[in-house]
Amino acid sequence: MENGRKAFEELVRGHEFAKQLRQIINIDENNNDNNNNDDDDESVTVFAQYLLTKVLNSFTNTLFLFNKYPSYQSHHIQLMDSSSITPSQSQLSPNTSTIKDRRGCHKRSRTAETTEEVSETPTIDNHQWRKYGQKPILNAKYSRNYYRCSHKLDQGCKATKQVQRVQEKPPLYKTIYCGHHTCKDQLNHEIILDNTSPSDSSIFLISFDNTKQDCPFLSSSFPSSSMIKRDECNREEFIPMSSFDDYLISPQPTLDASQMHVTQSSTLELDQSLDVMDGVLYGSLDHSDDLFQFQPYVG
């Protein structure tokens, strides 16, 4: 508990430092305006502001979690005791009923360890999930979504997870993982931000090394990113489907892989403009070969 309090104080201090840094950047930006500096300097400042806002958001959200969910002070992942969980449906005799009668007979089959996590966006992990159910929960504002590993049938992977929105503002999602993956579908997300391009310092290169996309609201609500045509990639494509309003993306568009549609060939199929609200980042994403170039708008 003492460590938790110190961690909280460190977070508060970090938040204050970030705010001070933002003030310095703002002052520097104003000076640049007066001195008519070139576009490169301005774009670097824009990107610095973008990063700074992300840092501030992280601090704010973490501090919020500290206040709202004290149990997450040490770590927001909890390992739940599975010893009290009842045995699975494997004890059921397959001969006791017909296939249709066996509907729902696997209730509360958590024999494996469960992991609970709360985050501001639906948790991203390195697995493909398939939604198999959605239930309204008593005394809960939002329904709970049930996912199983996409390789349950072909590889017999028994991993499941439940995702439920627990709070509207700021959005918080609780994800409960049940069981371990036995499938061989580890995905590798790799984002390379490179603003050291010799040709143009304002261009940031983003490269993905994925074989498949994976994100709760991508893998499930978005059937397959490879099916999204370039001309369909308007701004609405980034907003979760209305039928899946329990999911959302970060209130502010980011350069987060989870918000980009990645094709099976590991390239992004977007020519998407970004306009980050609240004076953070304006720019466009331009697809070229396997690299994704971000060009911030200047002025």
Place this chain on the structure above:
DNA sequence: GTCATTTGACCACA
């Protein structure tokens, strides 16, 4: 036609 999602039904557990 294939695959993923939706949704009503089923049923074990508390």
Place this chain on the structure above:
DNA sequence: TGTGGTCAAATGAC
């Protein structure tokens, strides 16, 4: 008996 976890037919997207 109500709640929640899962199934599977229906439906939709491509």
